[in-house]
Amino acid sequence: MYKASSQILLPTSIIGSLPRPAWHTVSLGKRSFLEAMVNARWREQYEDAVSTHLRAQEIAGLDICTDGDAHYDEAILPELLAVAVTDDYYKDPVERCWAFSEALNQELNALADAGCPVIQLEEPQIHMVPARGKPFGRLEAADLVKLFNNTVKGLRQKTEVWCHTCWGNPAQQRIFRDIQSYQPTLAALNEVDADAITFETCSSGTGDLEAIGKTIVDKKVVVGVIDHHTLQIERADQVAELLREALHHIPPERLVISSDCGMGREGMSRRHAQYKMVAMVLGTNIVRQELGIAEAECLAADPRYSLASRAP
Numbered sequence: 608m609y610k611a612s613s614q615i616l617l618p619t620s621i622i623g624s625l626p627r628p629a630w631h632t633v634s635l636g637k638r639s640f641l642e643a644m645v646n647a648r649w650r651e652q653y654e655d656a657v658s659t660h661l662r663a664q665e666i667a668g669l670d671i672c673t674d675g676d677a678h679y680d681e682a683i684l685p686e687l688l689a690v691a692v693t694d695d696y697y698k699d700p701v702e703r704c705w706a707f708s709e710a711l712n713q714e715l716n717a718l719a720d721a722g723c724p725v726i727q728l729e730e731p732q733i734h735m736v737p738a739r740g741k742p743f744g745r746l747e748a749a750d751l752v753k754l755f756n757n758t759v760k761g762l763r764q765k766t767e768v769w770c771h772t773c774w775g776n777p778a779q780q781r782i783f784r785d786i787q788s789y790q791p792t793l794a795a796l797n798e799v800d801a802d803a804i805t806f807e808t809c810s811s812g813t814g815d816l817e818a819i820g821k822t823i824v825d826k827k828v829v830v831g832v833i834d835h836h837t838l839q840i841e842r843a844d845q846v847a848e849l850l851r852e853a854l855h856h857i858p859p860e861r862l863v864i865s866s867d868c869g870m871g872r873e874g875m876s877r878r879h880a881q882y883k884m885v886a887m888v889l890g891t892n893i894v895r896q897e898l899g900i901a902e903a904e905c906l907a908a909d910p911r912y913s914l915a916s917r918a919p
């Protein structure tokens with residue numbers, strides 16, 4: 608169900624992570640989240656990191672703020688895999704995927720039950736199948752859709768679900784020499800049990816927008832207007848130009864504005880991510896003004912609050 612993005616036209620948000628503060632040094636290790644929250648040092652760093660991420664998004668003027676993936680440190684995924692679905696127990700990698708999907712589903716339902724207004728989940732690389740082949744040599748795009756839908760089962764009755772797709776950024780590099788297209792798997796992506804699907808449309812260009820608009824007709828479409836590979840900050844007018852193009856194919860009632868992917872895990876600084884979020888809001892404000900929609904307040908771009916400029 609639409610929750611976080613309901614009642615807002617052209618809402619702005621980010622997908623994935625924000626850069627981890629340099630002082631956030633404690634990791635979960637083998638502890639569960641609840642065990643770690645009992646430790647004063649871990650709890651203080653985690654809570655302060657979430658607070659920092661939220662404040663950065665608030666002063667940029669984003670409509671839907673996230674925890675910036677503060678819960679997701681370097682150790683959590685291997686540990687989860689080790690604890691929840693051990694190699695010894697599940698020899699078969701596909702069985703392991705399904706067991707992991709079940710474990711995640713329980714956690715995500717607990718999150719929705721606690722009142723979380725939006726849950727964004729990376730899809731299991733459905734769109735990568737044509738480019739990289741079938742995972743484990745045997746999972747078709749349709750199998751990966753089933754896996755995603757199992758992971759989110761029960762969620763949409765309680766909260767808004769976003770399906771995150773992107774073309775990756777290991778060490779802020781492209782995975783592929785050439786820009787890849789979503790088009791071969793758009794029909795499969797349309798089958799995911801989600802309220803919104805995100806598409807990388809800044810870094811990899813806008814070539815798929817027409818096909819996306821024709822195929823994804825009953826879900827919200829989240830377009831990336833911020834490149835997660837580059838440190839050069841997008842200009843507001845560049846963001847606005849991309850949005851005008853997107854609006855040729857997707858009606859404003861179903862268009863959501865975001866980053867192409869997470870900005871936090873592969874080398875970008877907090878300052879770059881902050882400026883990029885500000886550019887996203889200022890660019891969206893240009894288009895909002897053109898459409899007669901109320902603009903978002905962007906405190907970060909207000910010279911009255913600048914710590915660096917001289918008072919007039």
Ligand SMILES: [Zn+2]
Nearest residue numbers: 772773868869
């Ligand atoms: Zn991503």
